[in-house]
Amino acid sequence: MDSHSMNKPLIEKNTVADQVCVELRRRIVAGEYESGMRLRQEEIAAELGISRSPVREALRQLEAEGLVTLTSQKGAKVAPILAEEITELFELRLLIEPHLLALAIPASTESDFEAAEKTISEMKNADMSQWSKLNWQLHLQLYQPAQRPTTLGKLERIHQTIDRYLRVQVTLTDGREKAHEEHQAILQACRDRDTELATAMLRSHILAAARSSRGVS
Numbered sequence: 552m553d554s555h556s557m558n559k560p561l562i563e564k565n566t567v568a569d570q571v572c573v574e575l576r577r578r579i580v581a582g583e584y585e586s587g588m589r590l591r592q593e594e595i596a597a598e599l600g601i602s603r604s605p606v607r608e609a610l611r612q613l614e615a616e617g618l619v620t621l622t623s624q625k626g627a628k629v630a631p632i633l634a635e636e637i638t639e640l641f642e643l644r645l646l647i648e649p650h651l652l653a654l655a656i657p658a659s660t661e662s663d664f665e666a667a668e669k670t671i672s673e674m675k676n677a678d679m680s681q682w683s684k685l686n687w688q689l690h691l692q693l694y695q696p697a698q699r700p701t702t703l704g705k706l707e708r709i710h711q712t713i714d715r716y717l718r719v720q721v722t723l724t725d726g727r728e729k730a731h732e733e734h735q736a737i738l739q740a741c742r743d744r745d746t747e748l749a750t751a752m753l754r755s756h757i758l759a760a761a762r763s764s765r766g767v768s
Contacts (some may be wrong), residue, residue, distance in 0.1 A: 563706045564693065567601055567605040568604075568605035568609050568612075569609075569626035571595075571599065571601070571605050571606055571608075571609035572608075572609035572612045572613060574599070575590075575595070575609055575610070575613060575619075576613060576616070576618060576711065579613070579618050579629055579715065580618075580683070580711065580714045581617075582715065584629045585629060586629055586630070586631045586632055586715075587609065587629060587631055588619040588628060588629045589625075589626065589627070589628055590610065590619065590626070590627040590628060590629065591626070591627075592596055592606045592610070592626070592627070610627045612683055614627075615618055616708060616711065616712065617630055617636075617712050618630055618711075618712065634733055636712075637761075638761070640709050640712060640713045640758060641713075641760065641761035643709055643760075644706075644709060644713075644757050645754060645757050645758070647702060647705070647706050647709075648690070648694070648706070648753055648757065649750040649753050649754055651693075651699060651702060651703070651706070651748055652693060652694060652696040652697075652741070652744050652746075652753055653672065653750050654696075654697035654698075654699065655693060655694050655695065655696040655741075656696075656741050656744060656746045656749060657744070657746075658696040658698070659693075659696045659741060660696075663692065663695075663696055664738065664741065664742050665756055666692050667692045667693055667738050667741075668738060670685050670688050670689045670692060671689060671731065671734050671735060671738065673685055674686065674689070674727075674730075674731065674734070676711065681725065683714050685768055686710075686730070687707065687710045687711075687714075689734060690706075690710070691703065691707075693737070693738070693741065694706070724765055729759070730756075730760075733755070733756045733759070734756075736752055737749055737752045737753055740752055
């Protein structure tokens with residue numbers, strides 16, 4: 552590493568706390584920071600070339616998202632992935648996602664379907680980190696025509712929290728190939744404007760991932 556790169560902060564100074572939050576969230580979701588790992592503010596601040604204050608703000612935000620636990624004596628740790636939490640998150644997905652898809656299908660255009668099809672194609676050969684991002688992108692593309700931005704914002708948080716588990720589940724099982732087939736089938740049902748079939752397939756898709764969670768968590 553040259554002297555220029557050593558002196559250059561890894562995080563720009565504008566909206567520092569937000570950028571720190573994005574970076575720490577990425578590390579937690581990617582498994583770079585493992586469950587239960589101590590997060591030392593001073594070490595993170597030194598690595599990123601910033602003060603401790605935005606790191607502290609970022610950790611508070613991540614605590615609100617359920618990714619970090621903060622205690623007065625022990626500081627910050629990566630929150631554990633609890634089996635009961637995973638179950639509840641999948642229950643929320645079952646409540647929210649079929650509803651959004653049912654609203655979205657009548658409003659979807661062929662360009663919406665083409666964008667979703669492109670994402671499914673990209674997922675097939677993506678590495679695990681990129682696959683997770685594309686998985687959320689696909690679900691977002693399917694639901695956005697419903698025009699429910701507040702609900703989608705809540706759903707994105709659910710996906711971010713559950714993504715740490717999904718990486719394990721997809722890696723340890725045949726989850727990628729199965730998910731690929733299910734995504735294609737759901738998209739075709741959407742294209743056919745068969746709302747009943749599409750939402751039924753989506754429920755099965757979510758339930759299958761939930762069942763796998765009991766074997767992997």
